[in-house]
Amino acid sequence: MTSPESESTLAYAADLTREDVTALEMFLNTQLGRVYEVVGETGETSFAMQSLLILVSDSGGFLQALLRLEQPDSWQRAAIVREWQRLRSTAHPFNHCEGFNHDRWWKQVRHYDAADERAEEERIIRLADEAVLDEGPAPAE
Structure with missing residues (x-):
C-alpha cells in the first residue's frame, strides 16, 4: 500500500509561503540554539555558531522579502530557489532531531515554477544540439 502524497508537498519555489520559510527558520534556530548552548x-x-545563526537569519529575511514580490524578476526567482535550498541544506544535518517532519517544509525545489522548468529544459536541449553541431562531421580516414 502506498501512502498518499502530502498536501504540503512543494513542487516549485512559487509554492513557498512565508509560513514555510518561518517554520524552517524557526526549526534551524532551535537546532542551532541547542548546539550553541553546548558550545x-x-x-x-x-x-x-554566531556567524551561522546570523547567516540563517539573513537568508530567511531575504527570502521573506522576495516572497512578498508579486511579479519577481528572473534574478529574484532564481534567488528564491537558491535561498530556500540554502536554508534547506543548512537544516539537512538536523533531520534526525526530534520534531523533524519530512513532509511539512523540507522539499527540495529546483525551479521557480513550471514555466521556469520548461525554459531550463529547452535551454539544455538547445545547448546539447549546438554541441552536436559544433562537433561537425566525423573525420575521414
Missing part, C-alpha cells in the same frame, strides 16, 4: 559563549566555535 558556550567563548572560543572560535562560538564565533562560528
Whole structure:
C-alpha cells in the first residue's frame, strides 16, 4: 500500500509561503540554539555558531522579502530557489532531531515554477544540439 502524497508537498519555489520559510527558520534556530548552548559563549566555535545563526537569519529575511514580490524578476526567482535550498541544506544535518517532519517544509525545489522548468529544459536541449553541431562531421580516414 502506498501512502498518499502530502498536501504540503512543494513542487516549485512559487509554492513557498512565508509560513514555510518561518517554520524552517524557526526549526534551524532551535537546532542551532541547542548546539550553541553546548558550545558556550567563548572560543572560535562560538564565533562560528554566531556567524551561522546570523547567516540563517539573513537568508530567511531575504527570502521573506522576495516572497512578498508579486511579479519577481528572473534574478529574484532564481534567488528564491537558491535561498530556500540554502536554508534547506543548512537544516539537512538536523533531520534526525526530534520534531523533524519530512513532509511539512523540507522539499527540495529546483525551479521557480513550471514555466521556469520548461525554459531550463529547452535551454539544455538547445545547448546539447549546438554541441552536436559544433562537433561537425566525423573525420575521414
